[in-house]
Amino acid sequence: xxxxxLQVLIGIDPSSLQAGAREIENTFQLEIxxxxxxxxxxxxxxxxxxxxxxxxxxxxxxxxxxxxxxxKEDVPEIxxxxxxxxxxxxRLMLGQAFTSGYNFNYRRRIVLExxxxxxxxxxxxxLGRGGYESWEKALLEMKPVQIVDIVKNSGLRGxxxxxxxxxxxxxxxxPLTVPQKYFVINADExxxxxxxxxxxxxxxxxxxxxxxxxxxxxxxxxxxxxYIRGEYRLCINRLQKAIDQAxxxxxxxxxIFGTGFDLDIEIKIGAGAYVCGEETALIESMxxxxxxxxxxxxxxxxxxxWQKPTVVNxxxxxxxxxxxxxxxxxxxxxxxxxxxxxxxxFTILGDVYMPGLCEVDMGTSLxxxxxxxxxxxxxxxxxxxxxxxxxxxxxxxxKLLDVKMDFNSLKEYGAVLGSGAILVMxxxxxxxxxxxxxxxxFRHESCGKCIPCSKGTQKLYRIISRIRYGEGSExxxxxxxxxxxxxxxxxxxxxxxxxxxPIRSVIxxxxxxxxxxxxxxxxxxxxxx
Amino acid sequence: MPELKAQDRRLRELIxxxxxxxxxxxxxxxxxxxxxxxxPQEVLENVAESLHIPLSNVYGVVTFYDFFYLxxxxxxxxxxxxxxxxxxQGASKLLAMLEEELGIKLGETTSDGNFTLSTxxxxxxxxxxxxxxxxxxxFGKMAEPGKIRxxxxxxxx
Numbered sequence: 001x002x003x004x005x006l007q008v009l010i011g012i013d014p015s016s017l018q019a020g021a022r023e024i025e026n027t028f029q030l031e032i033x034x035x036x037x038x039x040x041x042x043x044x045x046x047x048x049x050x051x052x053x054x055x056x057x058x059x060x061x062x063x064x065x066x067x068x069x070x071x072k073e074d075v076p077e078i079x080x081x082x083x084x085x086x087x088x089x090x091r092l093m094l095g096q097a098f099t100s101g102y103n104f105n106y107r108r109r110i111v112l113e114x115x116x117x118x119x120x121x122x123x124x125x126x127l128g129r130g131g132y133e134s135w136e137k138a139l140l141e142m143k144p145v146q147i148v149d150i151v152k153n154s155g156l157r158g159x160x161x162x163x164x165x166x167x168x169x170x171x172x173x174x175p176l177t178v179p180q181k182y183f184v185i186n187a188d189e190x191x192x193x194x195x196x197x198x199x200x201x202x203x204x205x206x207x208x209x210x211x212x213x214x215x216x217x218x219x220x221x222x223x224x225x226x227y228i229r230g231e232y233r234l235c236i237n238r239l240q241k242a243i244d245q246a247x248x249x250x251x252x253x254x255x256i257f258g259t260g261f262d263l264d265i266e267i268k269i270g271a272g273a274y275v276c277g278e279e280t281a282l283i284e285s286m287x288x289x290x291x292x293x294x295x296x297x298x299x300x301x302x303x304x305x306w307q308k309p310t311v312v313n314x315x316x317x318x319x320x321x322x323x324x325x326x327x328x329x330x331x332x333x334x335x336x337x338x339x340x341x342x343x344x345x346f347t348i349l350g351d352v353y354m355p356g357l358c359e360v361d362m363g364t365s366l367x368x369x370x371x372x373x374x375x376x377x378x379x380x381x382x383x384x385x386x387x388x389x390x391x392x393x394x395x396x397x398x399k400l401l402d403v404k405m406d407f408n409s410l411k412e413y414g415a416v417l418g419s420g421a422i423l424v425m426x427x428x429x430x431x432x433x434x435x436x437x438x439x440x441x442f443r444h445e446s447c448g449k450c451i452p453c454s455k456g457t458q459k460l461y462r463i464i465s466r467i468r469y470g471e472g473s474e475x476x477x478x479x480x481x482x483x484x485x486x487x488x489x490x491x492x493x494x495x496x497x498x499x500x501x502p503i504r505s506v507i508x509x510x511x512x513x514x515x516x517x518x519x520x521x522x523x524x525x526x527x528x529x
Numbered sequence: 530m531p532e533l534k535a536q537d538r539r540l541r542e543l544i545x546x547x548x549x550x551x552x553x554x555x556x557x558x559x560x561x562x563x564x565x566x567x568x569p570q571e572v573l574e575n576v577a578e579s580l581h582i583p584l585s586n587v588y589g590v591v592t593f594y595d596f597f598y599l600x601x602x603x604x605x606x607x608x609x610x611x612x613x614x615x616x617x618q619g620a621s622k623l624l625a626m627l628e629e630e631l632g633i634k635l636g637e638t639t640s641d642g643n644f645t646l647s648t649x650x651x652x653x654x655x656x657x658x659x660x661x662x663x664x665x666x667x668f669g670k671m672a673e674p675g676k677i678r679x680x681x682x683x684x685x686x
Contacts, residue, residue: 015654015656015657015667015669018657018666018667018668018669189653190650190651191651192612192613192614192650192651192655193612193613193614193651193655194651194653194655195653195654195655195656198653229653230559230596231649231652231653232653233665266550268555268556269555269556269559270555270594270596271555271558271559271594271595271596271597272594272595272596272649272650273593273594273595274650285555286552287552288552288553288554288555288582288590289586289590290589290590290593291593291594292593306551347655347656349614349655349656349658350614350617350618355655355656355658356656357656387613390613391612391613421614421655423613423614423617425617429617433616434613434616434617437611437613437616437617438613440611441611441612441613441650444650445650447593
């Protein structure tokens with residue numbers, strides 16, 4: 001085995017590929033060969049390095065020096081100056097373009113600890129970082145009920161949006177004695193503005209697999225599925241590769257580690273329906289049906305896929321499990337807040353300098369996230385508002401910039417953490433138009449099973465369109481909230497229920513903007529009659 | 530038509546392979562669309578018969594999901610992301626620019642059968658907003674007509 005002087009990691013993800021990552025990788029290879037550095041410099045592909053809007057980025061160890069916005073022409077300079085002479089090329093290093101309080105040196109913590117450090121397509125690199133040790137420990141030394149207890153004590157809560165305690169969810173399924181149980185990973189990340197799961201799966205697919213193996217063993221499932229959206233082609237390929245590698249090493253299959261425990265993992269591909277993020281709809285879709293939600297109870301934990309007990313968890317939730325098993329519940333509780341321990345992966349988007357993702361303690365304030373991790377508001381504009389949690393989220397105004405971002409703190413303000421998407425809007429943003437986009441999304445994604453949602457979203461769409469064209473009245477705002485309230489009470493699943501949050505929050509916080517849009521002519525004719 | 534026969538043979542192989550799975554309808558439809566480019570009626574009938582599922586159920590599933598098409602599409606499917614993030618960054622303008630560049634409206638196919646223009650709800654590449662996809666490839670930060678033309682030209686013959 002070779003010991004390399006330098007490790008060069010190149011981030012391969014949709015955004016860097018578009019910026020020509022492949023061509024730059026090839027140029028590096030040629031240049032390295034030209035200078036006969038093959039035995040000293042190791043060029044590796046990895047997932048996203050987490051720096052967005054920065055084109056092709058590479059990171060070099062030792063020193064963790066990051067070059068961004070690379071062009072083909074820059075490669076010879078880096079190779080001769082940095083690789084050969086040991087002098088980093090300042091001009092291309094990250095940090096030259098930004099002066100605000102951007103936090104370059106934050107640590108990747110739990111879920112993303114390996115992302116951007118290892119080659120996700122090689123299981124040995126994951127093993128080299130202590131991978132699958134938790135799986136071995138869990139299977140050989142622990143009883144399923146012990147694992148459920150540790151997860152319960154860790155206080156881990158579901159990262160898909162609702163924040164249901166994971167250990168509690170498992171404890172409904174674990175004691176059931178039936179011949180077949182299933183474990184399902186919800187990777188149908190359809191929430192607009194959310195792509196954290198994609199980056200977890202692209203950057204470190206084995207982490208998810210290890211978590212899934214431990215979780216399946218904990219609840220007694222011998223068959224696990226990963227339900228993933230069809231758009232995530234790179235994830236699907238990397239996960240499939242990872243599953244094959246794990247099977248080859250005997251980490252999956254029958255009689256694992258000689259314990260008599262069998263487990264197999266299969267990928268199911270979704271077909272572009274937002275409602276399939278709802279767990280019972282996801283199960284319907286897995287069974288090859290229209291993805292419409294089922295009535296609860298019975299909950300999936302008791303009667304799920306093919307009428308067998310089925311636990312459905314989000315990707316990020318399960319990616320936390322290996323670390324919890326290896327370090328224990330108390331260690332996990334040292335992150336985050338009392339009621340919401342651990343970290344959360346956020347995606348920060350919109351009018352900020354550095355749109356991208358970060359993993360921070362639960363309870364970090366929105367202001368810190370925007371200023372330190374998003375790099376601040378772009379182009380010296382003022383902050384106006386943020387849409388939190390994708391479409392089924394809430395609009396926050398400036399007043400709530402210092403609110404702690406965790407499930408409980410946000411709940412006090414009637415807000416939700418949701419999936420962790422933060423869409424930042426500057427002073428130019430048109431809030432009426434944003435609400436229009438949200439409602440249009442819901443109208444399109446309503447599955448048609450129940451009347452309140454399918455008709456309600458259509459009616460709301462007509463009202464918001466009217467307001468958008470300047471033909472609305474103040475009464476329209478009242479009727480929108482009332483309609484959304486009715487949907488909240490009577491809709492079959494969370495899709496119809498959650499539309500109340502964005503509507504109420506945007507009208508409460510930005511009422512003036514709606515009133516400005518109301519047409520004067522309309523008001524006049526009403527007064528006249 | 531020898532070409533059609535080759536496609537039918539591939540469909541047969543696909544069905545035989547996927548039959549091992551439990552409830553493989555979605556997987557078979559994904560595969561079939563990959564073979565034919567869309568899902569013609571004969572294919573749906575074939576799938577229904579081979580998997581012993583009523584044709585009405587197959588049709589119900591196909592029409593429920595955005596991913597499946599009953600009509601033929603152009604050689605390249607262009608999908609503009611209209612998720613909230615892209616919308617806020619000007620997805621409507623991007624759509625208008627593409628419509629002008631291609632000379633077709635949303636949902637239509639160019640007369641040479643090369644491009645179909647469609648939308649999708651979120652591509653999960655929100656940091657690149659506004660985004661459109663050609664096939665599986667993502668193109669982000671699309672704000673100027675010149676840049677769009679450059680990309681489209683690459684996909685013309």
